[in-house]
Amino acid sequence: MYSYNEFDKAFLAERNAQFRAQVERRIDGSLTEDEFKPLRLMNGLYLQLHAYMLRVAIPYGTLNSAQMRQLALLAEKWDKGYGHFTTRQNIQYNWPALRDVPDMLDALAEVGLHAIQTSGNTIRNVTADHFAGAVADEIADPRPVAELIRQWSTDHPEFQFLGRKFKIAVTGAEHDRAVTRAHDIGLRMLSRDGQRGFEVIVGGGLGRTPMIGKVINDFLPEADLLPYLEAILQTYNLLGRRDNKYKARIKITVHENGIEKIRELTEARFAEIRPEFKGTDQDVLAEIRGMFSNPAFRNVPEDAFHTAYDADPVFRSWADTNLSEHKAPGYAIVSISLKAHGKTPGDATAEQMRVMADLAAQYAHDELRISHEQNVILPHVHKSDLPAIHARLREAGLATANIGLISDIIACPGMDYCALATARSIPIAQEIAVRFDELKLEHDIGHLQIKISGCINACGHHHVAHIGILGLDRAGVENYQITLGGDATETAAIGERAGPGFSADEIVPAVERLVYAYLDERESPEETFLQTYRRLGAEPFKAALYPEAKANAA
Amino acid sequence: MPRPFTPKVVTANDLLMGDVIYQTADNVWSRSIAEAEVLRDEDTANARLAFGSAQAGEVVGAYLADVKVGENGPQPVHFREDFRMTGPSNYFHGKQADLQASS
Ligand code: HEM
Ligand code: SF4
Numbered sequence: 001m002y003s004y005n006e007f008d009k010a011f012l013a014e015r016n017a018q019f020r021a022q023v024e025r026r027i028d029g030s031l032t033e034d035e036f037k038p039l040r041l042m043n044g045l046y047l048q049l050h051a052y053m054l055r056v057a058i059p060y061g062t063l064n065s066a067q068m069r070q071l072a073l074l075a076e077k078w079d080k081g082y083g084h085f086t087t088r089q090n091i092q093y094n095w096p097a098l099r100d101v102p103d104m105l106d107a108l109a110e111v112g113l114h115a116i117q118t119s120g121n122t123i124r125n126v127t128a129d130h131f132a133g134a135v136a137d138e139i140a141d142p143r144p145v146a147e148l149i150r151q152w153s154t155d156h157p158e159f160q161f162l163g164r165k166f167k168i169a170v171t172g173a174e175h176d177r178a179v180t181r182a183h184d185i186g187l188r189m190l191s192r193d194g195q196r197g198f199e200v201i202v203g204g205g206l207g208r209t210p211m212i213g214k215v216i217n218d219f220l221p222e223a224d225l226l227p228y229l230e231a232i233l234q235t236y237n238l239l240g241r242r243d244n245k246y247k248a249r250i251k252i253t254v255h256e257n258g259i260e261k262i263r264e265l266t267e268a269r270f271a272e273i274r275p276e277f278k279g280t281d282q283d284v285l286a287e288i289r290g291m292f293s294n295p296a297f298r299n300v301p302e303d304a305f306h307t308a309y310d311a312d313p314v315f316r317s318w319a320d321t322n323l324s325e326h327k328a329p330g331y332a333i334v335s336i337s338l339k340a341h342g343k344t345p346g347d348a349t350a351e352q353m354r355v356m357a358d359l360a361a362q363y364a365h366d367e368l369r370i371s372h373e374q375n376v377i378l379p380h381v382h383k384s385d386l387p388a389i390h391a392r393l394r395e396a397g398l399a400t401a402n403i404g405l406i407s408d409i410i411a412c413p414g415m416d417y418c419a420l421a422t423a424r425s426i427p428i429a430q431e432i433a434v435r436f437d438e439l440k441l442e443h444d445i446g447h448l449q450i451k452i453s454g455c456i457n458a459c460g461h462h463h464v465a466h467i468g469i470l471g472l473d474r475a476g477v478e479n480y481q482i483t484l485g486g487d488a489t490e491t492a493a494i495g496e497r498a499g500p501g502f503s504a505d506e507i508v509p510a511v512e513r514l515v516y517a518y519l520d521e522r523e524s525p526e527e528t529f530l531q532t533y534r535r536l537g538a539e540p541f542k543a544a545l546y547p548e549a550k551a552n553a554a
Numbered sequence: 555m556p557r558p559f560t561p562k563v564v565t566a567n568d569l570l571m572g573d574v575i576y577q578t579a580d581n582v583w584s585r586s587i588a589e590a591e592v593l594r595d596e597d598t599a600n601a602r603l604a605f606g607s608a609q610a611g612e613v614v615g616a617y618l619a620d621v622k623v624g625e626n627g628p629q630p631v632h633f634r635e636d637f638r639m640t641g642p643s644n645y646f647h648g649k650q651a652d653l654q655a656s657s
Binding site for chain 2: 029032033048049052080344415421424427430476477
């Protein structure tokens with residue numbers, strides 16, 4: 001895994017000292033809030049409904065056990081004992097006091113973590129496939145590329161004041177777990193004639209105007225990456241609108257100018273700047289790659305796994321749901337669900353973070369990942385260790401067997417925390433999870449993604465959910481709109497609005513009707529909700545959602 | 555005839571703690587909306603907001619929030635202000651816990 005060099009450390013120390021002084025100057029009155037706000041946002045510090053919120057970047061979602069323990073320490077010492085993992089592979093602390101934030105940042109720096117560029121109109125935390133380096137369907141581990149982009153974009157003078165925030169995601173695998181088509185730039189590694197490169201996707205995004213990204217280059221040789229990214233950003237900086245915040249993202253630039261024009265300008269700019277890149281970046285990339293080499297996988301018997309699998313139904317259910325195939329023989333990828341039924345999606349207590357850190361250190365080559373689905377991953381686990389891991393997770397309330405199921409819900413903080421929210425998201429997620437747990441239906445329902453946002457900014461990814469829920473304020477009352485058929489993977493699609501919204505009391509029964517409609521309509525238990533939806537279209541689902549409309553029409 | 559005016563209070567977040575505060579008639583900031591000064595016409599409301607906003611060393615983001623006045627003093631009209639007054643619904647944290655601890 002990447003470890004900070006002296007340059008990174010000095011940079012962080014300087015930034016933190018600067019911010020400490022800025023906080024002091026805000027408190028003693030020499031800075032106004034208007035002056036201070038952009039400075040605190042540059043350091044990940046927001047003011048939400050009830051308190052400040054500190055957003056800490058977890059670059060490409062990768063942590064070691066020492067870092068996870070430090071996150072636990074922050075939760076305990078300066079927050080209320082927990083943290084919230086987000087869809088952008090960050091962690092948010094909901095209760096820090098202003099005076100404590102510089103100390104929190106120093107504590108993070110001790111383990112090479114920070115909150116820089118987690119906010120503001122900059123290139124944000126680069127996200128990557130959370131199974132990177134562990135899956136078989138991968139051309140290469142995407143994280144060295146993500147790290148290269150992080151180094152290039154951090155504090156890049158030209159890109160500190162973009163028209164709007166800028167999000168990049170990278171995957172090296174065939175199956176897209178990084179939602180690359182809903183990012184400002186998505187990169188998919190390809191291999192062509194023995195040469196490595198990228199499919200470059202531009203102009204995807206969610207928010208109030210959701211867009212699926214378009215391919216600007218179907219094969220960009222690996223060595224051209226940084227100049228090409230720079231050319232895209234310069235084109236965006238030039239063409240992108242600054243007159244209207246809601247039209248400022250690159251998705252609008254691409255939409256308004258057309259992908260052909262953006263491509264033409266990017267290619268022209270690329271031709272100009274390419275010669276300035278003399279290969280240092282490729283040397284750096286090679287060096288970074290060295291730090292992401294495979295752990296030394298063990299070759300030992302798997303008997304303990306099979307014994308437990310045959311003997312213990314609880315273990316078996318967890319193993320069937322929460323494990324994914326690993327590239328190394330005898331290994332598995334473990335997804336730890338932060339979606340216990342009735343709990344807040346993505347939240348982990350300090351104690352739970354420590355348990356996960358301990359497990360990573362003891363059994364998983366010291367690696368943890370945060371997924372955009374708001375779960376934690378142990379990417380490299382030998383199967384013989386799974387029964388012990390499962391037992392420890394159970395004690396810590398972390399063994400919920402629901403990965404990919406209806407209760408594995410993404411939810412943004414919504415009006416329980418967020419100052420921009422128009423309705424709550426968390427309680428809706430809690431109620432849906434509890435309801436389907438009571439019905440004992442979720443394993444029968446199979447793969448189904450529900451994602452909930454508390455306003456049109458769509459931080460909860462509702463547009464790309466199989467069932468998306470958007471919380472709105474309708475005349476002073478919370479109202480929930482449903483979208484159907486969204487998809488976050490390589491077959492990305494924006495969900496379609498189903499019709500009028502539902503009140504907070506009606507939304508869970510409405511979801512239940514949708515699910516029963518699916519169970520009635522599916523051709524076999526193997527056909528997922530999304531497949532059934534694609535085969536039949538929205539009609540049977542709308543009929544289930546709005547039985548009155550059907551009755552009236554009859 | 556003057557337009558009907560929905561009564562208001564001045565509310566903000568505390569600079570140091572970030573928590574929700576309300577301006578009282580004697581120019582201090584209270585943690586409890588019940589103690590807030592109720593503003594019944596537009597001019598007074600704007601003047602009191604200007605006064606509150608000027609205290610940049612103590613508060614962030616002062617604004618006027620609609621209230622209805624009941625037996626226990628001013629209460630929120632909009633559900634957003636209900637949450638600000640109470641705290642999140644997923645944990646017993648924030649004001650609901652602070653007020654219990656101090657009573
Ligand atoms: C203080 C809390 C937050 C604020 C103020 C905030 C603000 C915003 C805004 C304004 C947008 C729309 C940007 C645009 O379309 O130009 C947005 C989008 C987004 N945010 Fe947040 N957000 C918050 C919390 C979160 C959290 C907790 C997550 C992860 C769970 C998150 C992840 C995202 C994602 C994935 C998008 C949409 C993707 C895109 O940028 O197109 N945000 N956020
Ligand atoms: S979607 Fe809206 S409510 Fe949810 S976190 Fe984003 S800005 Fe806040």
